[in-house]
Amino acid sequence: VSKSFGKEEATPAASVAKSIGIELRVIDMGQEYIDLIRNPKHGYGRNVNPCIDCKIFMLSKAKAVMAELSAPFIITGEVLGQRPMSQRRDTLRVIERDSGLSGYILRPLSAKHLPPTRAEEEGIIDRERLLDISGRSRTVQMQLADRYGITGFSAPAGGCLLTDEHFAERLRDLFSHSSLVTPTDIRLITVGRHYRLSSGAKVVLGRDKQENTLILSLSGPGYHLFTPSGFPGPVALLAGDATEEAKQAVGRLILKYSKSPAGLQRAIRCGKDVFIPSSAERAEEELLTKVGSGPS
Structure with missing residues (x-):
């Protein structure tokens, strides 16, 4: 690869x-x-x-x-x-x-x-x-x-890439949570920040404009796309059920990595739904596990 x-x-x-x-x-x-x-x-x-x-x-x-x-x-x-x-x-x-x-x-x-x-x-x-x-x-x-x-x-x-320890960590995580891994799933491993929610759902966030563009191009069936509404920040894909808890977790991650001032309420769009996540400063450890740092 x-x-x-x-x-x-x-x-x-x-x-x-x-x-x-x-x-x-x-x-x-x-x-x-x-x-x-x-x-x-x-x-x-x-x-x-x-x-x-x-x-x-x-x-x-x-x-x-x-x-x-x-x-x-x-x-x-x-x-x-x-x-x-x-x-x-x-x-x-x-x-x-x-x-x-x-x-x-x-x-x-x-x-x-x-x-x-x-x-x-x-x-x-x-x-x-x-x-x-x-x-x-x-x-x-x-x-x-x-x-x-x-x-x-x-x-x-x-x-x-299969010899890269960070790529390998993400791929093992993917195999352990998914019975069917697609070429799009593999492509996503190479970009962004990756988080695994306690529910088992996976979140991928862009780190810059180029990664945001790629993530947007890879969104499709099997993924829920989240975008900042009216402010600069990362886009995100959620693989798994878009429960209210999952949406809140993704929203907080977008706020965490955005340039939005801490504590300021911001809206996040997911499909036709627009919502305001709870504070990005709320402890995430019980909900989130970061998966690898990604291949260089």
Whole structure:
């Protein structure tokens, strides 16, 4: 799950593909991928990153495209030993087997450490031109990028949100309270302040104008939208029943994070209903639990 989730056309991958003239096809992983994250066959890494299952899933999607294009093989940028969970020699074999692509995945950066693929055996690819990179260092890869004039790629550090401890905390909370987690729910994890009410309902508040705009765009079935009426402040989404207690809690949160003077009565709009919440200074601890600080 990229930190550019929802903005795929603006990713480093899109930039590099454009610069070297490669067509980029963005494939929506959809609900099936969310279900995989909830219950991965091969387990998690440090947080909620099911790296092995993720690779199997992505390569299964690539296999369908390979068949569509009548392509003879698939290329990945994997390096033997670079990642502790998904790029060990044994897990590379598991990934090939479970994706149904044994012999069809060419890893040119580490090919000389691995058995020949069918493309090499059939003479489509010259094995002698492939590389023997292994381990966590990326020095050789950076030298290759410089040699071929490739720029704009993502930083070498891990960029998957599933490895981010704050994102993971919010996702675990979501899974523990919801039997069905949607792509919109996942998108909301990446923005705003998150609170869990004692009733189990979830509140997400924008922290700035950009997040307010995004939250407004994500409001829809399953969410109740709250907006300040006539004063500047965060917008909020409530996932769960909009009981009077829940509405009051959301209203107090909006007042708490608004620039409205303390103690001043302000109106909050929820659908066609406009109400004035009780004082934002009232203790909230018995009603609210903050969920994570959000990914950076």
